[in-house]
Amino acid sequence: MSGLGGLSVRFRQSGFSVKIPSFLGPSLPYLLFAGAIALVGLWVENFYYLQVLTFIGINTLVALGLNMLMGYAGQISLGHAAFFGIGAYSTAILTVHYGFSPWIGLAGAISIAGLVALVVGLPTLKLSGYYLGMGTLGFGMIVHILFREWTSMTGGASGFVGIPPLSVGNYTFYSPTAYFSLVWGTVLIGVIICRRIIDSRIGRALRSVHDSEAAARAMGIDTHMLKLQVFVLSALFASVAGFLYAHFVTFISPGTFDFLTSVRMVTMVVIGGMASIWGALLGAALLTLLPDWLHTFSEFEMVVYGLILMVVMILLPQGLTRGILDLWEKSKGEDIDIKGESDGDSFR
């Protein structure tokens, strides 16, 4: 078929294929994506739009990690705002209380979040379905209470002020364009990491666990350890996002890392599409822009929010990305295989 020499890109259905030189092949989407970032970064000078795009970038990072956990490994987490918070508070405490440089803060954020994810993940990931949802929710609540009550370290409910901005040598990432490119550069690295994991042996193992845990175990995959590794990976993504958030807004308060934020993160993955990287990007963008679109009738934001979650989950279980692609294919007269069984045996 397609050895390493040339890469032929083939439409799944219509057999149309175009030859692309192989060294360019696998990294084409990244180049396009990087090009898009650079273009938007240069073209948009208005600080507000850069700031909105930066927040979208930070949310995308979280969505990418959660997408690996929920979309590929099929494990739900209702407490991921806790890792987002751990990342933010670790760097805040390390840089302000102990005077370390922000990059030590980053290392601290990653190691603490990773450690907590390991300790919490071991027992939690033995659970499944509702119990896993409740276990992660309980964990998220406890961490939120910890942020609020540990006043000496976290500044308690009134928040943590004066987090230093990021700087490399004597160049500080003050200007929104600089921070925009830093965040979206991290997102690009995140996308490459996810893509490489998905296309590797680990990615296949993940999807096999999602499709049929029994068969995966029969193929010698240590499903519990694998779920734990992905849980830690998604926690690291969230903590890096927390680090970037803390140094961007230079103020954090427990309210930003509560249960509603965890639900918003899950919504990003759900809307984008459970097992698609670009879906995570789409979901993050939509969710970050939603309050902006709704600001005129802000009363309805919660109603619209709840509706989106329900409607997407009921009608488009695979999420908007796949939904749109399927509609696009349907409009081209393709026959798409509708996976849902007939109504008769939809019982568990």
Place this chain on the structure above:
Amino acid sequence: MKKMSIKTVLLSATLCFTISLLILPRAWAESTWKIGGIFAVTGPASFLGDPEKKSMEMIVETINKNGGIDGRPLEAVIYDTEADPTKAVMAVSKLINRDKVMAIIGPSTTPTSLAVIPGAQRAGIPLISCAAGNGITQPIKPWIFKTAQSDIHAVAAIYNHMKKIGHTKVGIITVSNAFGESGKEQLESQAPDFGITVVRAENFGAKDTDMTAQLTKIRGEKPDAIVCWGTNPGPAVVSRNARQLNIDIPLYQSHGVASPKFIDLAGEAAEGILLPTGKILVADLLPDDDPQKPVLKTYIRQFQEKYNSPVSGFGGYAYDGVRILADAIKGTGGDLAKIREKIESTRDHVGVSGTFNFSPEDHNGLDPSAFVMVRIENGTWKLVE
């Protein structure tokens, strides 16, 4: 796994462009004084943001009715932060960079104010916060002002009243949010100045439904009085629980519950409760020579005419903020540095929340006289000497 359908390639490219196109800059007019407002209109702090938004819209309308400022009308652009720091930061940046406002009123809560201060400072835009947290104006930040009565004055008013009656031991119970923490800090730090010792400090969740355990612990320390620092509905539950435990020692509340809603919620448990409040609640009981009386009267009349709902002291913060800003804009032609100067040098500005005397060292401009002590007697507020 080498295969990659062309679809994802096109999808990723169009995705990034659509996002940036979605939020194209909209054209804006130059002919009005554009000021921004960010309040927690919905969400947990809506009892603050909602009246503040209404008051701002009302005062802008009245200013424009009598000719605007230097002949140009005032235009208010108001966003809802839902008391969420991230939304507040985005709203401020939208006001500054897209709507190109010249000054900002709000936000309503302390955490959101602390979150937006760096942005306003960097952009060099005067911001008048409606939150009470002390960290907003301490240490002094050139562009940041505050019209809400500070917790320092509220605690001073309570402790003054206690000193007069001879209470020396106090038990405090505070809500576990920013307002509660700032109150607890002041209650504990100012106590020695009035010869009072805090014998017990407890806290409760904003949504908690039963505080009898905390009150029992406080009662065990035999204090002379109890101070409850929080915003509805928590303090109403505390008052009821105190009545159930028939705790007969006096119960003080904070200015956070200085609104008719508290009496309605606490029911007859509100009888005899003392609390500091802006003069707005007892406007008609004020002696006629009180300079604030006419301002309060007009504010209350206008508010009830426009919204036919009871007035709340919190709306007054935004009302004063806009009036101070309007006076400062006069004659400066929109030069932000001059406006900042004029705000900072505002003297004897009689507002709803008190008489403002700003100075380079005091960006709140209020003193304990902004507060008066009231007692709740058969369902209404009564001034206490």
Place this chain on the structure above:
Amino acid sequence: MEFLQYLFSGITSGAIYAVIAVGFSMLYSATDLINFAHGEFVMLGALCLVTMKAIGMPLPIAFLNAVLIVGLIGLIFERLAIRPVKRPQPIVLVIITVGASIFFRGMAMILWGKDTYSVPPFSDHPPIIISGAALLPQSLWILFIVLAVVACLYLFYQKTLTGKAMQACAISKKAAWLMGIPAKWMVSLSFLLSAAMGAVAGVIIAPITMCSYDMGTMLGLKGFCAAMLGGLGSLWGALLGGFLLGILEAMGVGFFSSSIKDAIAFLLLLFILYVRPGGIIGAVQAKRF
């Protein structure tokens, strides 16, 4: 004397958690589902009561109307949101019910506005004082009503045919379907009953907790922790779990510090999930895999 007061305050909040937990367990025992929006049904029950009383209805009629309305809402919710799902895996249902809870909260905010309402207690004689510790009469009302309701549910499950059919559905929908039980209707019926249970909870706790559009979330989570503590699916377990949680919280505040009050519920939840998912009574073999 203080211990007794902590015990009484524990009983008061325990009664609240218990009556909500029963709703969770009842739905789980009948449909094997966990409804994260149950807390919002409690809120809707309380706010409906407020509206009914505002119109001037006497308490019993208002009580009945609130329960009927919310039960109907539960039925419509199941019909529109739960039944159409093609492959009802837990992950899908968790997200749908969480979305529903946000949706109901948003609607309540629009209909009832943002501030808090108070409701007079059912009977207004003063608190009962036993050697210095005060117990609210309202919590006794809650106790009696919840016991009565649980007794009715128990009879309904054990004695009536529909009750047994519902339990059969939970164990195996396919088998029940083969036996001619309209499984789809059973699920709808159990949602109606669970929503009605939530409304009952909302109405009887309203005098203590006061009601606002966002009271449902924390109460719902605490109710779930109580249901898990007692043993998900067992009605008596829910009662036991509710009171135990309330008393433990009150003791925690009394003897440690009030800031850990909320943490107690969730720490217990995690403990139960990890060590003994069946809960104290372990009535239902909890599915871990």
Place this chain on the structure above:
Amino acid sequence: MAILSVESLSKSFGGVQALQDVTFCVETGHICGLIGPNGAGKTTLFNLITGFYAPDSGAVHYRGRTLQGLPSHRIVGLGITRTFQNVELFSSMSVLGNVMVGRHVRTRCGFFRAILKTRGARAEEAETRNAALELIRFAGLKGDPEAPAADLPFGWQRLLEIARALASEPSLLLLDEPAAGLNAVETAALGDLITKIRDRGVTVLLVEHDMSLTMRVSDRVVVLDQGRLLAQGAPREIQSDPEVMAAYLGRPKEAGNA
């Protein structure tokens, strides 16, 4: 030398005694048929060997090592893989993808190597791909390996599952009723494949109801009935053993009454 020996294995679920004191062994390089009427305990025995269940008593020895208490993914590492009675394919993946997952135990690329895309990882990936393609051809699966596994006809899905199991280079392959639902042509092809597998040196334990297939390919046959070992021996002996016939067809009535 026996690659697998089962010693007085017993297992009961609640009141049901699924297996009772079963002892037998499978010679290396042999195809051992395991037959018995429904409910004889064949699948339970299967799951005990692969570590899905833990036995009540007795032990399973594989190459002299006991499999007691080993998690199932370690047992596969030792070289024992299985297929399922009702095919358990990875529906979201392609045919090639499914077989490549089979290679999991034989490859080592972890998270870091995958992220860094080291030369070793890329080489291992290419090698996995080629091995999988070779196995797909070996199993006789034609058509596009990139096609989704769920689109394959049922017969081919069975072959795919066997190819996937082979991908982990097992020395003992357990087939759980591979011929169920296949027509005559597909069953014959399956028989050839099983013998080809044995010729590659893989010992096969075959649980199957299709007598003609089992008798044709098996070197030895073990018969289970109600959880007990009934008989074991060469296919011809088993076919003529009266006990076996009785277990399947029931005792003939005493001659004389109609």
